[in-house]
Amino acid sequence: MIVLPAPAKLNLFLYITGRRNDGYHNLQTLFQFLDHGDSLSFEPAADGHLLLEPALPGVEQEHNLVIKAARLLQSKTGCTKGARIRLTKRLPMGGGLGGGSSDAATTLVALNRLWQLGLSQEQLARLGRRLGADVPVFVRGQAAFAEGVGDILTPAHPPEPWYLVLNPGIEVATAAVFTDPELHRASPALSLAQRLSLPWENDCEPLVKKRHPEVAKLLGWLLEYAPSRMTGTGACIFATFDSREAAENALARAPEGSTGFIAKGCNISPLFTALRQLDEPAPSSNTAT
Numbered sequence: 001m002i003v004l005p006a007p008a009k010l011n012l013f014l015y016i017t018g019r020r021n022d023g024y025h026n027l028q029t030l031f032q033f034l035d036h037g038d039s040l041s042f043e044p045a046a047d048g049h050l051l052l053e054p055a056l057p058g059v060e061q062e063h064n065l066v067i068k069a070a071r072l073l074q075s076k077t078g079c080t081k082g083a084r085i086r087l088t089k090r091l092p093m094g095g096g097l098g099g100g101s102s103d104a105a106t107t108l109v110a111l112n113r114l115w116q117l118g119l120s121q122e123q124l125a126r127l128g129r130r131l132g133a134d135v136p137v138f139v140r141g142q143a144a145f146a147e148g149v150g151d152i153l154t155p156a157h158p159p160e161p162w163y164l165v166l167n168p169g170i171e172v173a174t175a176a177v178f179t180d181p182e183l184h185r186a187s188p189a190l191s192l193a194q195r196l197s198l199p200w201e202n203d204c205e206p207l208v209k210k211r212h213p214e215v216a217k218l219l220g221w222l223l224e225y226a227p228s229r230m231t232g233t234g235a236c237i238f239a240t241f242d243s244r245e246a247a248e249n250a251l252a253r254a255p256e257g258s259t260g261f262i263a264k265g266c267n268i269s270p271l272f273t274a275l276r277q278l279d280e281p282a283p284s285s286n287t288a289t
């Protein structure tokens with residue numbers, strides 16, 4: 001059995017530079033991982049059967065991105081093996097933290113290993129793109145400046161501060177934000193160096209604040225403590241702190257109805273830190289003292 005994390009991501013900035021013919025949008029975004037997220041365990045099964053427990057409320061098993069990722073891998077490689085998978089869900093759905101995409105990426109990486117398929121990271125990222133625009137960055141596991149639909153990745157090394165992530169307790173559907181006629185879609189495409197030197201913003205934030213006053217209210221509150229923004233298409237917002245204590249201090253005062261967590265920004269995904277630990281030889285028990 002292997003147990004692996006499916007970390008959250010933040011969009012440290014997010015600009016929409018245009019609408020494409022396929023209905024998707026071109027973006028410029030800076031992805032960073034958090035040391036907080038879902039967790040999955042995988043046990044091989046000899047027959048091709050896939051079992052995922054527990055089911056997510058409101059999500060049919062066949063629509064769960066974990067099952068979709070496993071089926072895609074089976075069909076692409078002709079693999080006849082199966083798996084028993086347990087998903088410990090900690091990330092809110094529709095929170096802008098990429099939980100579903102991260103679950104899918106961890107499943108691709110884990111089953112490639114468990115089923116000994118030998119696909120490269122490049123091949124897994126390409127498969128992942130079919131499951132969601134955010135899946136490739138989770139498969140690659142390196143903080144990145146993303147362009148295209150979010151899948152053209154340039155490794156980046158932003159600071160790794162403490163974050164307080166707050167959830168106003170609502171779900172925002174990504175597709176609803178991208179189809180809204182009032183979404184600002186005309187940001188200029190700039191170089192990474194230019195983007196890093198300008199203030200970091202999220203083009204979806206004004207629209208989501210307008211459509212969901214809960215987000216506007218919570219963000220107004222959080223901004224009193226620290227620089228804060230929305231991640232992805234919301235609903236979660238995050239604030240940046242120099243210390244864990246300062247983030248805890250703000251969390252302790254969070255308004256009723258909101259929930260949150262504190263996490264450290266990671267430029268290397270906790271998925272890859274965990275994989276490296278699996279590959280390290282266990283320390284020998286008979287070393288001389």
Ligand SMILES: C[C@](O)(CO)[C@H](O)COP(=O)(O)OP(=O)(O)OC[C@H]1O[C@@H](n2ccc(N)nc2=O)[C@H](O)[C@@H]1O
Binds near residue numbers: 029101134150178233
């Ligand atoms: C906005 C971000 O959260 C930024 O990280 C992501 O790019 C969204 O990634 P995701 O949830 O993996 O997105 P997908 O599942 O591929 O797409 C959900 C819906 O969002 C819209 N969508 C998504 C990504 C993108 N670059 N342009 C879009 O227009 C599409 O209408 C799509 O139907």
Ligand SMILES: Nc1ncnc2c1ncn2[C@@H]1O[C@H](COP(=O)(O)OP(=O)(O)OP(=O)(O)O)[C@@H](O)[C@H]1O
Binds near residue numbers: 065172
């Ligand atoms: N394993 C999964 N975890 C979460 N959501 C899933 C999963 N499988 C399918 N879904 C569906 O995907 C939708 C989006 O979930 P997700 O948690 O990834 O949203 P998000 O954090 O807003 O993502 P993003 O920032 O990538 O837009 C859910 O509302 C749910 O219907």
